[in-house]
Amino acid sequence: xxxxxxxxxxxxxxxxxxxxxxxxxxxxxxxxxxxxxxxxxxxxxxxxxxxxxxxxxxxxxxxxxxxxxxxxxxxxxxxxxxxxxxxxxxxxxxxxxxxxxxxxxxxxxxxxxxxxxxxxxxxxxxxxxxxxxxxxxxxxxxxxxxxxxxxxxxxxx
Amino acid sequence: xxxxxxxxxxxxxxxxxxxxxxxxxxxxxxxxxxxxxxxxxxxxxxxxxxxxxxxxxxxxxxxxxxxxxxxxxxxxxxxxxxxxxxxxxxxxxxxxxxxxxxxxxxxxxxxxxxxxxxxxxxxxxxxxxxxxxxxxxxxxxxxxxxxxxxxxxxxxx
Amino acid sequence: xxxxxxxxxxxxxxxxxxxxxxxxxxxxxxxxxxxxxxxxxxxxxxxxxxxxxxxxxxxxxxxxxxxxxxxxxxxxxxxxxxxxxxxxxxxxxxxxxxxxxxxxxxxxxxxxxxxxxxxxxxxxxxxxxxxxxxxxxxxxxxxxxxxxxxxxxxxxx
Amino acid sequence: xxxxxxxxxxxxxxxxxxxxxxxxxxxxxxxxxxxxxxxxxxxxxxxxxxxxxxxxxxxxxxxxxxxxxxxxxxxxxxxxxxxxxxxxxxxxxxxxxxxxxxxxxxxxxxxxxxxxxxxxxxxxxxxxxxxxxxxxxxxxxxxxxxxxxxxxxxxxx
Amino acid sequence: xxxxxxxxxxxxxxxxxxxxxxxxxxxxxxxxxxxxxxxxxxxxxxxxxxxxxxxxxxxxxxxxxxxxxxxxxxxxxxxxxxxxxxxxxxxxxxxxxxxxxxxxxxxxxxxxxxxxxxxxxxxxxxxxxxxxxxxxxxxxxxxxxxxxxxxxxxxxx
Amino acid sequence: xxxxxxxxxxxxxxxxxxxxxxxxxxxxxxxxxxxxxxxxxxxxxxxxxxxxxxxxxxxxxxxxxxxxxxxxxxxxxxxxxxxxxxxxxxxxxxxxxxxxxxxxxxxxxxxxxxxxxxxxxxxxxxxxxxxxxxxxxxxxxxxxxxxxxxxxxxxxx
Numbered sequence: 001x002x003x004x005x006x007x008x009x010x011x012x013x014x015x016x017x018x019x020x021x022x023x024x025x026x027x028x029x030x031x032x033x034x035x036x037x038x039x040x041x042x043x044x045x046x047x048x049x050x051x052x053x054x055x056x057x058x059x060x061x062x063x064x065x066x067x068x069x070x071x072x073x074x075x076x077x078x079x080x081x082x083x084x085x086x087x088x089x090x091x092x093x094x095x096x097x098x099x100x101x102x103x104x105x106x107x108x109x110x111x112x113x114x115x116x117x118x119x120x121x122x123x124x125x126x127x128x129x130x131x132x133x134x135x136x137x138x139x140x141x142x143x144x145x146x147x148x149x150x151x152x153x154x155x156x157x
Numbered sequence: 158x159x160x161x162x163x164x165x166x167x168x169x170x171x172x173x174x175x176x177x178x179x180x181x182x183x184x185x186x187x188x189x190x191x192x193x194x195x196x197x198x199x200x201x202x203x204x205x206x207x208x209x210x211x212x213x214x215x216x217x218x219x220x221x222x223x224x225x226x227x228x229x230x231x232x233x234x235x236x237x238x239x240x241x242x243x244x245x246x247x248x249x250x251x252x253x254x255x256x257x258x259x260x261x262x263x264x265x266x267x268x269x270x271x272x273x274x275x276x277x278x279x280x281x282x283x284x285x286x287x288x289x290x291x292x293x294x295x296x297x298x299x300x301x302x303x304x305x306x307x308x309x310x311x312x313x314x
Numbered sequence: 315x316x317x318x319x320x321x322x323x324x325x326x327x328x329x330x331x332x333x334x335x336x337x338x339x340x341x342x343x344x345x346x347x348x349x350x351x352x353x354x355x356x357x358x359x360x361x362x363x364x365x366x367x368x369x370x371x372x373x374x375x376x377x378x379x380x381x382x383x384x385x386x387x388x389x390x391x392x393x394x395x396x397x398x399x400x401x402x403x404x405x406x407x408x409x410x411x412x413x414x415x416x417x418x419x420x421x422x423x424x425x426x427x428x429x430x431x432x433x434x435x436x437x438x439x440x441x442x443x444x445x446x447x448x449x450x451x452x453x454x455x456x457x458x459x460x461x462x463x464x465x466x467x468x469x470x471x
Numbered sequence: 472x473x474x475x476x477x478x479x480x481x482x483x484x485x486x487x488x489x490x491x492x493x494x495x496x497x498x499x500x501x502x503x504x505x506x507x508x509x510x511x512x513x514x515x516x517x518x519x520x521x522x523x524x525x526x527x528x529x530x531x532x533x534x535x536x537x538x539x540x541x542x543x544x545x546x547x548x549x550x551x552x553x554x555x556x557x558x559x560x561x562x563x564x565x566x567x568x569x570x571x572x573x574x575x576x577x578x579x580x581x582x583x584x585x586x587x588x589x590x591x592x593x594x595x596x597x598x599x600x601x602x603x604x605x606x607x608x609x610x611x612x613x614x615x616x617x618x619x620x621x622x623x624x625x626x627x628x
Numbered sequence: 629x630x631x632x633x634x635x636x637x638x639x640x641x642x643x644x645x646x647x648x649x650x651x652x653x654x655x656x657x658x659x660x661x662x663x664x665x666x667x668x669x670x671x672x673x674x675x676x677x678x679x680x681x682x683x684x685x686x687x688x689x690x691x692x693x694x695x696x697x698x699x700x701x702x703x704x705x706x707x708x709x710x711x712x713x714x715x716x717x718x719x720x721x722x723x724x725x726x727x728x729x730x731x732x733x734x735x736x737x738x739x740x741x742x743x744x745x746x747x748x749x750x751x752x753x754x755x756x757x758x759x760x761x762x763x764x765x766x767x768x769x770x771x772x773x774x775x776x777x778x779x780x781x782x783x784x785x
Numbered sequence: 786x787x788x789x790x791x792x793x794x795x796x797x798x799x800x801x802x803x804x805x806x807x808x809x810x811x812x813x814x815x816x817x818x819x820x821x822x823x824x825x826x827x828x829x830x831x832x833x834x835x836x837x838x839x840x841x842x843x844x845x846x847x848x849x850x851x852x853x854x855x856x857x858x859x860x861x862x863x864x865x866x867x868x869x870x871x872x873x874x875x876x877x878x879x880x881x882x883x884x885x886x887x888x889x890x891x892x893x894x895x896x897x898x899x900x901x902x903x904x905x906x907x908x909x910x911x912x913x914x915x916x917x918x919x920x921x922x923x924x925x926x927x928x929x930x931x932x933x934x935x936x937x938x939x940x941x942x
Contacts, residue, residue, distance in 0.1 A: 639836025
């Protein structure tokens with residue numbers, strides 16, 4: 001017997017049944033970093049000082065990415081997000097941009113995939129804008145940091 | 158003057174002009190890891206032994222994700238991929254799944270965003286299937302490892 | 315403090331929280347015009363007499379566009395439309411086609427963006443079909459004419 | 472016989488054949504306005520002074536909207552945009568925001584629908600962010616102002 | 629008066645109003661076949677024995693296709709699926725692959741279009757993978773076999 | 786060794802490399818039927834007499850579906866269609882609607898999946914509009930009838 005809920009007794013992938021799960025308030029928060037060369041980070045910061053458009057573009061990419069989660073992740077249930085917030089902050093000490101995404105819904109299944117997808121897409125958008133300056137950028141530490149709602153209650157990393 | 162090519166002189170984001178760039182063969186290879194608890198990795202491996210559907214599902218997610226890159230990344234040019242390959246391998250020593258994606262096109266702009274998006278989406282799909290077993294999984298080391306084509310020639314990490 | 319609800323205290327865009335808003339029946343009606351040269355309008359009318367396919371195509375484009383609203387508008391909440399109606403009528407006196415779209419849902423947020431998107435997409439589809447005949451067509455007067463449901467009650471222009 | 476190229480001899484809509492048209496450089500520029508109450512425009516401006524995120528969000532919506540044109544407009548050919556620029560400017564005298572979008576490709580068909588779609592989606596995004604302040608906003612004057620490439624050569628309004 | 633619910637009194641297509649229909653548990657099951665040359669079926673089976681990826685890919689395509697139903701079918705209401713299962717089995721006697729898809733939701737409208745779309749897309753994906761071996765494959769017998777929920781109660785073919 | 790081109794030597798699915806294939810004119814024609822009860826067909830015909838909107842809606846669904854092929858079929862290459870035509874005809878003798886779709890491109894890979902997807906989606910749209918009248922409708926005989934271009938030359942069923 002398979003232990004992964006998305007695999008049935010024959011080992012075949014399916015979208016698990018959430019029809020019997022009650023609705024509850026669901027919240028998830030995820031984070032991640034993109035580490036880049038100090039010079040590239042400096043250019044990003046100077047662009048930010050001017051107009052704020054580089055990180056603003058990545059923030060919008062993350063929010064719109066959260067809404068595409070069920071389109072991208074094969075076995076994810078479609079759900080109606082009631083809130084999405086994405087913040088991107090320049091961290092000079094670690095020569096990185098940190099992204100944090102928070103998502104919420106009222107429904108029968110959690111929103112952690114939506115928060116993680118927001119982080120991944122926002123960091124990819126930063127990568128895209130900075131790639132002419134540094135090809136060696138690395139996305140690190142993308143993970144869930146908080147989850148609330150559903151049978152499993154509240155969880156903090 | 159902004160140094161990020163996607164920001165114009167006023168600091169506003171736009172999709173850069175590639176109209177004058179000649180077509181060339183473009184290849185990109187990216188990689189990344191999802192690190193999880195040994196128990197979760199064990200369950201994933203046992204699911205794999207049966208049918209191969211867990212990593213197979215993530216592989217398809219990555220391939221389809223590569224095709225959605227320009228939909229997700231605001232300033233990415235739409236392009237016609239001529240090849241996408243995604244491999245996922247269980248690495249017991251580091252208690253992780255490694256993903257490598259290779260993309261190619263013939264066109265005026267590179268395919269590194271497509272390779273990176275394939276890796277990100279494939280790893281998110283692994284996360285989704287294993288999240289009931291381990292909430293602490295972390296996606297690490299998502300980065301470009303090879304690029305060929307265009308003015309900048311060949312690059313290896 | 316920002317006065318636009320989509321901007322937070324730092325001036326950053328986010329998707330506002332509707333988690334605490336009660337569900338109610340929501341209706342919105344929007345309208346708009348595309349003004350074109352009388353000759354182009356005549357050709358459109360003659361095409362209509364034959365088969366009805368030109369305005370029928372635009373009507374379907376509007377209905378499908380309404381369903382894509384949250385994909386297009388960055389900070390829009392995804393919602394499940396319970397009804398969409400789009401009508402397009404030829405107005406010879408103003409040498410224009412008028413579009414009216416009506417949308418409804420039962421939910422925590424309004425459907426005016428869906429009605430406006432339906433009008434915009436339907437008029438763009440008319441533009442596309444007539445553009446070989448008149449390049450000077452102009453889309454005018456796209457606006458909300460009715461809204462019902464939610465805290466603000468009923469509103470008519 | 473129908474005079475609209477998208478209708479065949481029976482009056483049925485189809486996607487016209489561009490297989491025999493040679494590739495050429497194609498450019499299109501479109502514009503449009505959203506007129507709102509002076510108070511709403513003032514709030515938008517104050518939000519802009521802080522972070523630039525309101526018009527920045529609409530600009531990204533317009534760019535991404537241009538890439539979705541063939542998804543939205545039933546008979547539009549899919550094409551690969553080589554450049555998209557969207558500018559939004561506050562015009563206090565007319566109490567409006569003006570949007571201008573410029574698109575380019577190298578291909579067998581024009582990019583005016585992409586420029587117009589960018590304008591429509593960017594203005595809808597402004598509407599969405601300001602709708603809590605003014606329900607009576609109207610989108611006006613959405614039209615093509617320039618077109619270059621293809622058999623018909625250069626055109627200015 | 630038109631007898632098709634999607635056509636209004638004037639014969640124009642619209643998305644019917646489901647706002648007054650109560651929520652209920654909805655289930656639908658659909659099936660279909662793709663008939664191919666015995667040699668092509670043999671190759672498909674041999675590929676399956678190795679890794680299971682051919683039918684696994686088609687299964688994922690079907691599940692993801694079910695989630696795109698309202699994007700594809702103009703007058704379909706968007707809905708949140710609570711379960712999707714797709715099975716594909718090789719039937720040597722009829723030299724065919726049989727697909728069965730089962731979908732569920734809790735809502736105001738049925739899920740038969742989602743089940744049928746899953747079958748159609750899964751069979752198209754099989755076609756795509758086998759088309760180099762047999763151009764004469766035919767998709768047959770795509771139909772509903774079960775439906776439950778809503779005013780009409782339970783139905784079996 | 787796997788004989789299906791989409792499976793590599795390890796049996797894993799991938800998007801095959803078309804980078805070395807020369808561009809050529811590509812055409813495909815596919816067909817299919819939806820068989821329904823004579824009463825349902827009669828209602829469909831009466832709706833058609835009035836406005837033509839039922840089959841017109843299905844035709845647009847088919848054209849738009851063709852443009853979504855690479856989004857739906859996991860291993861399909863994205864391509865730019867240069868022409869799509871969909872015809873739907875009522876066939877009283879077989880109590881069915883017949884759909885025929887013709888697609889074309891200039892490129893390195895064929896367009897048969899696009900033609901078949903157009904047929905499948907158009908027939909699903911007919912199903913959707915008639916399902917209140919007949920639950921027993923069956924989609925039959927979806928297959929390729931013509932293909933031209935590429936190494937394999939011209940093919941007729």
